[in-house]
Amino acid sequence: MKTNALKGSFVRGALLGGLLGVFSSSLSAQEKLPVENDLKIISYNIRHGEGLDGKTDYVRIARMFREQQADVVALQEVDSVTGRSHKKDVLREVANEALMYPVFAKAISFDGGSYGVGLLAREHPLSVERIALPGREEARVLLLAEFDDYYIGCTHLSLTPEDQLASLDVIRKIASRLNKPFLLAGDWNALPESQTIQEIRKDFTLLNNLKQATYPANKPEDVIDYIAVWKATGKSVVQKGGTVLPDTVSSDHRPVMAKVRFLQPADRLLYSDPYLQNPTENGITVMFQTRAMAHCWVEYGTDTLNLKRAVALRDGQAICHDIENKIRLSGLEGGKPYYYRVCAREIGDYQSYSKAFGDTVRTSFYHFCLPAPGQKDFTAIVLNDMHVYGKLENILSAKLDSIPHDFVVFNGDCLPEPSDREEAMANINRLARLFHGSSCPLFFVRGNHEIRNAYSAGMPSLFDNPGGNTYGAFNWGDSRFIILDCGEDKPDDHWVYYGLNDFSAFREDQADFLKKELKSREFTQASCRILINHIPLWGNDYDYVPCQKLWGPILQHAPIDLNLSAHTHDFAYYPQGKIGNPFPVYVGGGYNLDEATYGILQKKGEKMTFTVKKLDGKVLLKQVFDLKKKGSIAGLR
Incomplete structure (x- = not known):
């Protein structure tokens, strides 16, 4: 793009580009893609932080959670400001080191403080419940936390099988009212073959590896620590592995870890x-x-x-x-x-x-x-330089709904400056929805603004261009279309490109392509030939015009019926020869609602009509071409 006021000033142009971002309300607020909606869970009985070496070390416990990149941690035997723990809030001490949010549930009063279970999480829970569970040797508790995609419960079951089964009844009632996947973790004081675990397995799927013992830590023989998922709401949960971590010192138990993936809801997968x-x-x-x-x-x-x-x-x-x-x-x-x-x-x-x-x-x-072989008729819509201006996109979409057409050409700077894949996808799919890309083929021509920003080199993978490049040629019926990619509008050695561009060589490649294309059977036998490029080859008053210098001589005698270009933001039409152009040249308007234009290219038999309108319906150009004579027979401007 360029305007007279901004000519030659890339810095001001960049500022304008930044301001244009505010025009599209969808850009800055685009959701991030949950490409891998995984959750890593650890369950750990920490024995109030005291290891088998007699040391109380919260840092080494927290370090392990960080190293494993745990998303949520269920902890048992947690002290809260007890005398034994020197009046420290143990869960918060670990949370601060692990950089996680802490939630505590008291089971009993102990040594001047509290003793119970806790949860640590990367995200702040949406809600928390604390539910009393039976325990004749000491009271027990279930800590339940809700997150966006799941619930997780942490509990330390009683040593008594009868109390364990009674606790399971309580847990089942709670699980049955939850409307998201429910994970349950903790020290359950029961072996895999016990009645308690067999009953749990009727309603829960165990996620940890039962062949790996968890207790005692220095020489584990028994499995008494578990992570499980409630079957009724767990259909969208896929187990991706479970293991016991080889920590032999930090507690008398070993930590259990499981990784799950939450499948996308059916209506959100696409x-x-x-x-x-x-x-x-x-x-x-x-x-x-x-x-x-x-x-x-x-x-x-x-x-x-x-x-x-x-x-x-x-x-x-x-x-x-x-x-x-x-x-x-x-x-x-x-x-x-x-x-x-x-x-x-x-x-x-x-x-x-x-x-x-x-x-x-x-x-x-x-x-x-698709067009029938030799089909002579088509209607194409030509748009350019919309610069993610949402209001302009919506107006054009509404207007074009009433115009039957075969395909749409976006002639550059309609998908400018993608910062990442999410932004590129959002912009492409928005235009595809607005202009019915699911049933109408779309051609995205690269403009100079599509070349800028961090994901610009990645965006072409979101298209399938004729020939596999950002330039190429295609037929619609008996008409031939050539697309050229002009690259940037400044020399490759301009400071703002930081040595990352080589469009000089890229244009040379296209020169070779163009020479072959003009000799091709598809081109020579076509009844109509349209050239499409973003930066005008003629009608561009920049001093830097490498495309005209390189491609102009090749095109000098080419039987092109119409050249569609854009970039300047100023509508113009140059009949053949007016400015030394060997064929008629159209330059589209800009993103400003008063200056925006859209083109309707319609071919019927041996005549082609190109109509350019403003948003208010005013006709700026209606040019009729007699393709048999290869010249214009009527014009109204």
Whole structure:
């Protein structure tokens, strides 16, 4: 982009770019993707902090939690300001060292203070309950904490089996009213073969490895410490491993650790609707993202009852290691309507010899139609330089809903300056929703602002461009479209690029591509030829015009019918030869509501009409091209 006031000043342009961010209310508040919604739980009877070496050392206990990167810790035998612990708040001492939030539940009064159980968590709990449990040798307690995705309970059960079973009845009643996964952890004073554990296993799934003993710490022989999940609400919880940590000194018990993953709710696994890309060579690409790793496929056909299945494969293997999905539908017949839906099942755990999946999610059906071979007619929408201005996007979306069209071209600076993948995904999917990308193919041309910011080099993976590059060519029926990527609008050695750019070589690559394209059968036999690029090759009054100098001679005699460009934020139309341009050149307006434009490119038979309008409906240009004569036969400006 550029404006007269900002010409030659990158610093001011950067300031403007920063201000533009406030135009889109969705940008700064975008949710972060919970790509791996994992939870690491530790249960540990700390014996009031006294180790088998006779030392009371809260730091070494906390250090272990930090090293293991625990998310939540259930602690038993915790002192609170007792004489034995020198009036220290033991749980808070450990929490401060572990950098976690503490929650304490008193079981009994002891030595001038309290004694009970505690929870440590990376996040502050939403709510906390303390429920008394039976214990004839000493009273017991269940500490229950609620978090966004789960509940966790910590308890130290009685030594008496009768009290253990009575406590289980209380725990069952509490668990039955919870509407989220419920984890239960603690020292339960019962062996795996005991009646207590057998009863617990009727309603809970144990997550720790029962082959690894937990007590005594220096020479463990028995398993009496556990982590479990309530079965009724635990269907979305996938076990990813359980182990006993090899701490032989810090307490008389060893810590138990389990890792689980919470599967995404079915209605949240898919990030958004799919969007269509690269409608070429009797195929089209369905692109979408998930909120977690998933095995995905597309079901499609000319009716919804007889469907084929397409999956993305790499060297014979399903691609399911990332949240980005690019699935090609091939062997399609032009002129026929197709229906498709996206299917996905989250991968909760992916091991060499075992895998765990969530339920299969299926979208509703979408539809599309590729052009028939030799089809002469099309309608395309041309947009540019929207700069994530939400109001402009919404106005254009509403206006274009009333204009039937085959595809949309975003000619640069519509997805500017992505800072990370989340922002890039949010912007792409927002435009795809607004402009019906699930049934209308979208072409995203890279402008100079798409090249800026930390994720700019990563964003192309979210597209499937014709030819696989940010430049290329494609046919729509008997019409040929060429897309060129102009790169940045300043020299590669400009200080602001910090030596990270080499667009000079990139433009040379495109020069080679362009020479081949102009000789190609697809180009020479096309009835209509459109050139698309963000920075104008003609009509750009910058001193730095490398694209014109390099590509201009190649294009000088090319039978291009119309060149679509943008960047300056000032609408302009240059008939062939007006400024030395070998073919007509259109330059789109900017993001300002008073200056914004949209183009409607319509071809019917051997005539093509290009209409440019402002948001208020005023027609700025209506140019009719006689493609048979390769020239304009009527014009109104």
